[in-house]
Amino acid sequence: MEANHRELNITTIKDVLRQYLMDKGFRNTPERYTILEEIYSMEHHFNVDDLYLLMMQKKYHVSKATIYNTIEIFLDAGLIRKHQFGEKTLTSSSYEKSYFDKQHDHLVIYKKGSDKEIEEIIEFCDPRIQGIKDAIESTFGVDIASHSLYFYGTKKN
Ligand SMILES: [Zn+2]
Structure with missing residues (x-):
């Protein structure tokens, strides 16, 4: 299959x-x-x-x-x-x-102490983002075609 x-x-x-x-x-x-x-x-x-x-x-x-x-x-x-x-x-x-x-967003994790060297990229899908999109569409009377969201950070100790 x-x-x-x-x-x-x-x-x-x-x-x-x-x-x-x-x-x-x-x-x-x-x-x-x-x-x-x-x-x-x-x-x-x-x-x-x-x-x-x-x-x-x-x-x-x-x-x-x-x-x-x-x-x-x-x-x-x-x-x-x-x-x-x-x-x-x-x-x-x-x-x-x-x-x-499916729509997903990205969490970019940099290596600690490095100059933006990427350690890992995690994909996530949070339904609350769809909720924000719906709210923005109705508030402003628009159809949203796409969005872009990235979180950048490092791992906690
Ligand atoms: Zn991806």
Whole structure:
């Protein structure tokens, strides 16, 4: 069951990508689907270097420029989301697959005494956040499409 479900998911996201590329008039290159499949087989957040390394290990020859370009396409297509976990440079932004995900937020834990070196990233889902969203929507008469919430800290002794 699990395997079938996974295959169905991959078919779905490939269709989303195919439709997006067609709508935008972008080239329908096979490497984009390979990268997409790699991303959707990952369970964790990743950055461009992680993805590049993974592709190299699997003997897929794609340039970093292609990966950056493809990441931008996936972001715009709503297939992945981008995170700022507090890294200093733009090139170390983190990403994660997002198409089937339930909304969740992130707790970024830095190593004590380090200069923003990440020890762990914990995902959490707190229903009270939905409550805040509902309240804001009705107070201001808006439809909220997305939100972004990060907690940054260190472990207690
Ligand atoms: Zn996450």
